[in-house]
Amino acid sequence: MDIPPLLLQTAGSLAAILALAGLAWWLKLGGAPVLVGDSDIRRVAGEVEDGFEPLDWAVSQDHTAALARDAEGRIMLIRLHGNRFAGRILGTKAGAQAAGDTLTVGCGETWFGKTRLIIANPTPWAEAINRISEPCHA
Amino acid sequence: MPDFNPTQYAVPLFVIAVLIEMIWAKLRAPEAYEPKDTLISLSFGLGSTIAGALLGGFALAVFIEAYQYRLFDFGLQWWAVWWAWPVCFVLDDLAYYWVHRAGHRIRWMWAAHVNHHSSQHYNLSTALRQSWTGALTFGFLFAVPLVLLGFHPAMIAICSGFNLIYQFWIHTEAIKRMPRWFEAVMNTPSHHRVHHATNPRYLDRNYAGVFIVWDKLFGTFEPEVDDEAIRYGIVKQLGSFNLLWAVFHEWIGMLSDIWRAPLRHKLSYLLREPGWSHDGSRETSDMIRARWKSRMGQAHIGDEVAPATASVSTRNPIAAGSEPA
Numbered sequence: 228m229d230i231p232p233l234l235l236q237t238a239g240s241l242a243a244i245l246a247l248a249g250l251a252w253w254l255k256l257g258g259a260p261v262l263v264g265d266s267d268i269r270r271v272a273g274e275v276e277d278g279f280e281p282l283d284w285a286v287s288q289d290h291t292a293a294l295a296r297d298a299e300g301r302i303m304l305i306r307l308h309g310n311r312f313a314g315r316i317l318g319t320k321a322g323a324q325a326a327g328d329t330l331t332v333g334c335g336e337t338w339f340g341k342t343r344l345i346i347a348n349p350t351p352w353a354e355a356i357n358r359i360s361e362p363c364h365a
Numbered sequence: 366m367p368d369f370n371p372t373q374y375a376v377p378l379f380v381i382a383v384l385i386e387m388i389w390a391k392l393r394a395p396e397a398y399e400p401k402d403t404l405i406s407l408s409f410g411l412g413s414t415i416a417g418a419l420l421g422g423f424a425l426a427v428f429i430e431a432y433q434y435r436l437f438d439f440g441l442q443w444w445a446v447w448w449a450w451p452v453c454f455v456l457d458d459l460a461y462y463w464v465h466r467a468g469h470r471i472r473w474m475w476a477a478h479v480n481h482h483s484s485q486h487y488n489l490s491t492a493l494r495q496s497w498t499g500a501l502t503f504g505f506l507f508a509v510p511l512v513l514l515g516f517h518p519a520m521i522a523i524c525s526g527f528n529l530i531y532q533f534w535i536h537t538e539a540i541k542r543m544p545r546w547f548e549a550v551m552n553t554p555s556h557h558r559v560h561h562a563t564n565p566r567y568l569d570r571n572y573a574g575v576f577i578v579w580d581k582l583f584g585t586f587e588p589e590v591d592d593e594a595i596r597y598g599i600v601k602q603l604g605s606f607n608l609l610w611a612v613f614h615e616w617i618g619m620l621s622d623i624w625r626a627p628l629r630h631k632l633s634y635l636l637r638e639p640g641w642s643h644d645g646s647r648e649t650s651d652m653i654r655a656r657w658k659s660r661m662g663q664a665h666i667g668d669e670v671a672p673a674t675a676s677v678s679t680r681n682p683i684a685a686g687s688e689p690a
Contacts (some may be wrong), residue, residue, distance in 0.1 A: 232446055233415070233418050236373075237414070240410070240411045240414065241411060243380050243407075244408060244410075245404075247384065247387070247403060248400055248404035249406060250401050251399070251400040251403045252391075253400075254387060254388075254391045255395070256387065256391060256395050256396075256397070256398035256399065256400065257392055257395065257396065257399040257400060258395050258396050277564075277565050277660075278656060278657065287596055303368075303662075306604070308485070308602065308605075309399040309485070309606070310399045310400075311485040311598075313485070313602040313603070313604035314604075315601075316454070318384070324549070336604075338486045338605040338610045339604040350573050355616075357647065359622060
């Protein structure tokens, strides 16, 4: 039986892809960065949107997510994505629910997903997020 | 007519090179790779190959038709005209510069090319992160002038293949800088890191494929500075490892914008630069850079240092030791 070259090439490439991704996993490449100090928050917030300067913030207990607010009152959600951080300035489609010390925040984008933060006193953050009426900037 | 596809032969070398870079990463910079990101990038590569096989015939048909109207004829044995090969390679690289520049400045084309940029990592697997939808942007039309000049479509395809192979190795943080003369003429890891960066100073710079001289010639060159950490990806990072979302997100965003826009602005969402909006609610790369420049202070901005963190070379000792061009 003749196997079409494209099929053969595809199967070979797929095998190589799985092998290389498996190797990256096996070698434990990546690591797990965390948001530890003020400088981390400022740096990552500036990466999400150039010039964003947090005035106050709340970092999740596991240090993988944070909320930051700037002088204009904009609120930025930051969370770990792989071994990098990604974030959004929250807009009108954002929503948040507080339950105990857990705050669940969504920026309104299906594929960005919802982020769960364990923080002290999450209710004021939830209320602030749910009050947002400006369009999403990020 | 030679039946030769250089990229097919290069695939095993690509795999070996990624393997070697992973070992380097294990020893020197484990954060340079992330397994899920690697899987997505390589899946992009596979899908791109399949899409090329399925859709590439249209471009070939256009080239063969255009070849009937060529200005110069290299004869039946066009492949034996030795000097035509380097000339074709250089002109093809010039065409690549422009199609690449258009890929960043026209949202229709960016919708496909964004795939290559949406990883927040910069390693050899990123090089293989190629679009599935490039054929929908008609970028191949930028090479039609070469066909009309008389270069056979097969010669152009072979030169493009070598161009693509050249661009593979520059997707790495393992090399800081090449020798000064090389950096001056050729595209290098340093120059191309700039291209993949989202730092405002680097946005939409260094479009070159093989020869960096095109950027210097057309005013889009930006050297890598040593005291500013590069962040890779796109201005609005995906934040998702969903492959299909990664492939189609910008197409969905663009079509959604066109659908919602007032009639007189619809075409602008197709043809203007990414980030443009009719109500000014978003930012283009030029606006982001202008805001950054304003914030940093106008005077001698090119010499200034933005947030001081470790550069690629500082983080990767193996890459240190060369002088900038």
